[in-house]
Amino acid sequence: xxxxxxxxxxxxxxxxxxxxxxxxxxxxxxxxxxxxxxxxxxxxxxxxxxxxxxxxxxxxxxxxxxxxxxxxxxxxxxxxxxxxxxxxxxxxxxxxxxxxxxxxxxxxxxx
Amino acid sequence: xxxxxxxxxxxxxxxxxxxxxxxxxxxxxxxxxxxxxxxxxxxxxxxxxxxxxxxxxxxxxxxxxxxxxxxxxxxxxxxxxxxxxxxxxxxxxxxxxxxxxxxxxxxxxxx
Amino acid sequence: xxxxxxxxxxxxxxxxxxxxxxxxxxxxxxxxxxxxxxxxxxxxxxxxxxxxxxxxxxxxxxxxxxxxxxxxxxxxxxxxxxxxxxxxxxxxxxxxxxxxxxxxxxxxxxx
Amino acid sequence: xxxxxxxxxxxxxxxxxxxxxxxxxxxxxxxxxxxxxxxxxxxxxxxxxxxxxxxxxxxxxxxxxxxxxxxxxxxxxxxxxxxxxxxxxxxxxxxxxxxxxxxxxxxxxxx
Numbered sequence: 001x002x003x004x005x006x007x008x009x010x011x012x013x014x015x016x017x018x019x020x021x022x023x024x025x026x027x028x029x030x031x032x033x034x035x036x037x038x039x040x041x042x043x044x045x046x047x048x049x050x051x052x053x054x055x056x057x058x059x060x061x062x063x064x065x066x067x068x069x070x071x072x073x074x075x076x077x078x079x080x081x082x083x084x085x086x087x088x089x090x091x092x093x094x095x096x097x098x099x100x101x102x103x104x105x106x107x108x109x110x111x
Numbered sequence: 112x113x114x115x116x117x118x119x120x121x122x123x124x125x126x127x128x129x130x131x132x133x134x135x136x137x138x139x140x141x142x143x144x145x146x147x148x149x150x151x152x153x154x155x156x157x158x159x160x161x162x163x164x165x166x167x168x169x170x171x172x173x174x175x176x177x178x179x180x181x182x183x184x185x186x187x188x189x190x191x192x193x194x195x196x197x198x199x200x201x202x203x204x205x206x207x208x209x210x211x212x213x214x215x216x217x218x219x220x221x222x
Numbered sequence: 223x224x225x226x227x228x229x230x231x232x233x234x235x236x237x238x239x240x241x242x243x244x245x246x247x248x249x250x251x252x253x254x255x256x257x258x259x260x261x262x263x264x265x266x267x268x269x270x271x272x273x274x275x276x277x278x279x280x281x282x283x284x285x286x287x288x289x290x291x292x293x294x295x296x297x298x299x300x301x302x303x304x305x306x307x308x309x310x311x312x313x314x315x316x317x318x319x320x321x322x323x324x325x326x327x328x329x330x331x332x333x
Numbered sequence: 334x335x336x337x338x339x340x341x342x343x344x345x346x347x348x349x350x351x352x353x354x355x356x357x358x359x360x361x362x363x364x365x366x367x368x369x370x371x372x373x374x375x376x377x378x379x380x381x382x383x384x385x386x387x388x389x390x391x392x393x394x395x396x397x398x399x400x401x402x403x404x405x406x407x408x409x410x411x412x413x414x415x416x417x418x419x420x421x422x423x424x425x426x427x428x429x430x431x432x433x434x435x436x437x438x439x440x441x442x443x444x
Contacts (some may be wrong), residue, residue: 008205010121016212023221029385033161033169036154037384039189040262043147043154044377050144051370052362055277058144062200071191072202076211077206078150078193082186089173090184093190094119100187102126140274148273151373155266162259163251168389230427232343239435245443255383255391258376261411263368265376272366284422294424297415298433301426302374304411311395313405315412316341322409323349331388332356 010094014083021084032088039081046074121205125194132195150192157185172175232316236305243306261303276293306326337434343427347416353357365421372414 021027048060062068072089086093132138153158160181173179197204243249271292272280284290308315354360382403383391395401419426 001193008209010205013205013208013212016209020215022210024219031166032172033164033166034385035157036161037259037380040151040154040158040266040378041381041384043151043189044262044374044380047147047151047370047377048374050147051367051374053144055142055144059142061143062202071200072207073195073211075197075202075204076207078154078189079208080211082189082193083208086186089182091173091186093186094121094124094159096183096187097124097190098119098127100184100191101124101131104131108135145273148269148370151377152266152270152273155263155269155373158259158266159263161258162263230431232427235427235430235434238431242434242437246441251441253388253392255386255388255406258380258383262376262380264371265373265411272369275366277364277366281364283365284424289368293422294429295433297419297424297426298429300376300411300415301354302433304408304415305430308408311404313395313408315408316343316346318405318409319346319412319416320341320349320408322413323346323353326353330357 010083014087017080018087019082022053030084030088032085035081035088037086039078039085042074042077042081046071046078121194125198128191128195129198141195141199143196146192146196146199150189150196153185153188153192157182157189160185232305236309239302239306240309252306252310254307257303257307257310261300261307264296264299264303268293268300271296343416344348347420350417350427351420363417363421365418368414368418368421372411372418375407375410375414382407402407 018027049061051066053061059084061071083092083093086096129138132141160178161174164172172182194204196202197207240249243252271283271289275283283293305315307313308318349386351360382394386394394404416426418424419429429431
């Protein structure tokens with residue numbers, strides 16, 4: 001009988017990230033300022049994959065398995081630091097996004 | 112009776128972001144390369160909030176309501192572009208993160 | 223008789239930046255880590271100008287006087303933080319670049 | 334008799350960068366949008382050196398020869414892309430900075 005997989009929810013992943021850091025005594029590095037810096041660094045690493053591509057090549061990036069793996073890896077890194085930042089600052093990421101979409105719906109009315 | 116709120120799930124929010132863009136004819140701008148650039152720009156805007164703060168001031172950023180609002184706003188912007196990128200590239204963000212955590216558990220064994 | 227303009231050299235501009243910061247008591251904020259964060263933020267603001275442009279629109283950005291002013295303004299901000307970082311870390315920026323070009327000439331020989 | 338060193342001026346280095354790219358047929362990649370993306374990526378790599386350091390460790394970064402080399406290397410990369418962007422957009426980087434300092438002197442008068 002297969003073990004149940006880890007729960008794929010935002011709060012479940014936030015918990016796993018917190019446990020991962022705690023087990024390695026890395027929480028001391030995870031100050032808000034450091035986590036935001038790390039998030040920006042990882043966003044840059046994601047951008048690096050695309051920097052010299054034409055729009056057409058960029059649209060086709062996932063058809064190359066190595067590039068596709070790199071994209072998923074860097075997306076994961078950005079998300080990991082963003083979720084850890086949200087844990088430390090007690091921000092609910094999905095709620096923050098839902099509220100932002102609502103503000104944008106007022107700010108940019110459909111023509 | 113209150114109307115049911117929008118569903119706070121990753122795929123629900125990805126759908127709302129896609130509808131928001133489609134209603135404004137903005138999908139033409141949402142190429143992978145542009146979305147990654149926008150994600151990096153928003154990460155920079157999040158970093159801007161923290162750039163001159165001491166580690167102590169940064170740890171206390173949410174106690175100022177204006178700064179807290181700005182943090183939630185920029186967290187939402189980063190997440191919005193990351194989720195839209197994942198939609199366009201057909202990457203499952205939570206699965207990508209779960210798989211990365213598993214790779215990191217092998218790569219950085221607990222001492 | 224016109225006053226002589228400020229000297230347009232890297233070291234002359236580094237001196238003016240240092241005097242500007244000292245006169246406002248801003249040196250306390252200009253730690254290496256903060257200056258690198260600010261440099262990254264300004265690079266993001268420069269990227270923001272280009273994020274939704276097609277390659278063709280981006281190539282033509284200087285023909286719009288407002289966009290051209292914004293570009294020069296953000297280029298200046300990136301350079302300002304880079305030069306201030308170099309001052310604080312005692313790095314000679316032009317020498318660092320010349321040495322990097324030499325390393326790259328060995329690393330990427332002309333075919 | 335030693336050969337004369339390459340001239341350490343901004344325009345001299347911009348010329349060497351242009352010759353370096355031309356000899357490798359890389360100019361096709363050096364569109365303004367790509368150069369700005371690359372500049373942001375390199376700023377992120379510079380930030381990566383500092384991301385987990387305390388302010389004290391960051392202030393001491395040049396006392397470690399390996400870290401010092403990495404800092405000079407990344408400073409050079411940021412400068413290389415900034416200068417190449419300026420060449421392509423016909424922006425004079427030192428003049429842009431001098432004019433920005435003048436605007437800032439009006440905007441932030443000394444108390």
